[in-house]
Amino acid sequence: LNNKSLRSIRGKDKIRREKGNIMIKSSIKDRIKVVKGDITKLEVDAIVNAANSSLLGGGGVDGAIHKAGGKEILDECIKIRNKQGGCSTGEAVVTTAGKLKAKYVIHTVGPVWSGGQKNEKELLEKCYYNSLRLAVENKVERISFPNISTGIYRFPKDLATEIAINEVSKFLQDDTIITEVVFVCFDDENYRGYLEYIGKN
Numbered sequence: 001l002n003n004k005s006l007r008s009i010r011g012k013d014k015i016r017r018e019k020g021n022i023m024i025k026s027s028i029k030d031r032i033k034v035v036k037g038d039i040t041k042l043e044v045d046a047i048v049n050a051a052n053s054s055l056l057g058g059g060g061v062d063g064a065i066h067k068a069g070g071k072e073i074l075d076e077c078i079k080i081r082n083k084q085g086g087c088s089t090g091e092a093v094v095t096t097a098g099k100l101k102a103k104y105v106i107h108t109v110g111p112v113w114s115g116g117q118k119n120e121k122e123l124l125e126k127c128y129y130n131s132l133r134l135a136v137e138n139k140v141e142r143i144s145f146p147n148i149s150t151g152i153y154r155f156p157k158d159l160a161t162e163i164a165i166n167e168v169s170k171f172l173q174d175d176t177i178i179t180e181v182v183f184v185c186f187d188d189e190n191y192r193g194y195l196e197y198i199g200k201n
């Protein structure tokens with residue numbers, strides 16, 4: 001994917017977003033899966049981590065990924081941090097997956113919810129978009145996402161679900177590399193919400 005086609009994807013995204021179009025085509029739904037469980041156990045090419053901007057690890061899914069993947073992941077995170085000073089909210093970086101079954105971990109930093117007036121929605125969209133963009137750049141075919149920002153960062157779960165599914169669907173519409181996106185829900189509320197939203201749209 002070159003810069004020109006990336007720009008064109010972004011352009012199309014803008015138009016769709018303005019129209020508020022959320023109909024998900026069945027050909028796209030076929031490439032989306034929702035499962036309940038622990039993301040560190042998944043056999044996919046890349047696992048997305050809901051990291052924080054320090055890239056030094058934390059609680060929740062971040063802690064679980066570093067614990068299961070081992071020191072190699074943190075070592076690469078530290079290298080990235082030394083080079084570019086961590087990772088801003090909405091951006092993503094890629095490292096090895098260490099001992100995990102995946103090849104890569106894509107670390108993205110979700111927004112902390114603080115009422116909705118601080119660009120939280122757009123920043124969460126960017127997390128999904130930038131993670132997928134990095135995945136395609138690394139020829140990743142199967143990728144799994146946790147429910148970014150819905151834990152310690154307190155993003156409302158229903159809104160986060162809508163953003164995650166819409167953003168991924170829009171990306172898949174223009175992409176031919178990614179064959180499978182797995183949303184891994186850790187808690188019942190997210191799991192039920194994802195199934196319901198996909199069922200309705």
Ligand code: ADP
Nearest residue numbers: 038039050060061064147149150151152153186
């Ligand atoms: P954030 O700071 O972005 O909110 P958290 O890790 O606190 O990140 O939470 C993000 C989501 O990840 C939450 O819905 C939480 O339940 C979920 N989660 C926690 N541990 C795991 C895990 N091992 N696998 C998948 N999801 C997890």
